[in-house]
Amino acid sequence: MNTPRPLVRLMLAALTLSGSAAQADITIGVSLPLTGAASSLGIPMANQIKLFPEQIGGEKLKIVIADDATDPAKGAQNAKRFTEEGADLVVGSVVTPIAAAMAQHLNEAQVPQYALGPFANLPGKDGWSFRMVHAPELMAQAVMAHLRKSGVKTLGFLGYADAYGEGWLTEMNKLLAQPGAPTLVAVERFARTDSSVAAQALKLASTTPDAILVVASGGGAALPQRALAERAYKGRIYQTHAAASRDFLRLAGKDAEGAYVVAAPGIVPEQLPAGHVSKPLAQDFVKGYEGAYGAGTRAIYSASVYDVQLVLQMVIPKALKLGKPGTPAFRTALRDLTEQLGPQPVANGVLNFSKDNHWAYGPASPVMLRVAGGDWKVD
The missing domain is CATH 3.40.50.2300 (Response regulator)
Structure with missing residues (x-):
């Protein structure tokens, strides 16, 4: 799969989302732990965000990455700021308590969340949240x-x-x-x-x-x-x-x-059998990521963000036919279309979204690895 990989224009977290972007820009707020105890998770994810295409469905992406500093309160503040400034979608956080804190605000604001942390279901408070990680x-x-x-x-x-x-x-x-x-x-x-x-x-x-x-x-x-x-x-x-x-x-x-x-398959594509449904996408992820950041830099977290990109490339073109970026109709279309994806092979396994299931990956996704010689070996 040949996914376009020019660097997306990233803005400092201190800048507003509205800025000088064209009205039609698709605005995505990203909250990740770039500092603090979970920074080793957040930094590889931010690196993959930088490999997103500049456009999807003919519309420019405007992505703002904000540091939540491994702090649920800071993550909730980021989510609130994103929604106040017109975000169409919010990605993050990878830290479970932060992702849950963000979900409650985003549900109230009716802004889709692609969470990167596996927080438990919050009945009535997470209907706009999709977990882009393994349960x-x-x-x-x-x-x-x-x-x-x-x-x-x-x-x-x-x-x-x-x-x-x-x-x-x-x-x-x-x-x-x-x-x-x-x-x-x-x-x-x-x-x-x-x-x-x-x-x-x-x-x-x-x-x-x-x-x-x-x-x-x-x-x-x-x-x-x-x-x-x-x-x-x-x-x-x-x-x-x-x-x-x-x-x-x-x-x-x-x-x-x-x-x-x-x-998950995304970090060991070379060891997957030829017929594995995730193999070509996992190979594409590794090729792009390690081509940008060096051999051996792949991470399961980065592969999850690559899968976020794949989902966006599936749903955004359809959502643009139902509403313009910056409108409730567009945000609702993103949520509804994500729910309707059904089984979809991606780098980290097979997506399994539905209206009643907002967890990304299905039972074909886990891979058991063993550390041997300082590297991963499929067991």
Whole structure:
């Protein structure tokens, strides 16, 4: 697939969206953590935004990237500012609590949100939000299938003490309650800003579970990985898809060897079988991203943003026939057309949007990886 890749005109967050843009410009506000604890997630996503085409459907894109600084209050402020200044669509944030905080305001303002963080459903408050990431439920099922296949009988849990960590724990507990599932022997939590998890790692290692599931993101996932290795834990370590980044491999180093990471096709297109529906799109993503930023820079987060671009290229031309940018009719058309997409292959799997399902990816999307030789290997 030959996707046009000229740099989109980005404006500093301090500038208004209205500015001097032509009335017909399609305005997209993007809120990402460019600083703070989750910046290792936000920066690769912003890099992919810079590869968006200048136009879709014959109309110019005007994209403003704002830093939410890994702070839900700041993300909510960004969402409010975007809507006050006429955004047609808002993308972000990748941090789960921030994405949820943004969703409530965007729902009230009736502005579509392509969220990049897997926040739980907010009944009556998220009808305009679409999660462009893999649901914890979906990825937890892939982890559980691998645990069962591997004969794991006991499991420990070490996760963020926030919505992302608790969401995963909730989904794992549902699966662990099924007959024949492993037994959860210990649960420990830590904050994204913690500089040490030594105490939690020691407690978990002392229970000697067959495997430990770590729920953290980017470079932050390396902290518990190293801590468990330092406590000579010999069992299996599983990481979630939020750890599928080069920052994790770099910061965890040799301690990452043998770790399992549930991920998505977008970061390993070379290892996918020829008939895999996401292979050509994943290859296109990697070619474009690494062509701009260097070999080995691909990330699952960037691939999700590439998929945002693919969705926009599907829905914007149709939405332009139903309303002009800057109008409620156009925003409503974007929402309705996104709901009507149905199954669509993209770089990170197969989209599965419908009116009753605002989660992007379906069951064909997860890929289990293992760290071997400092790189990802499909298991």
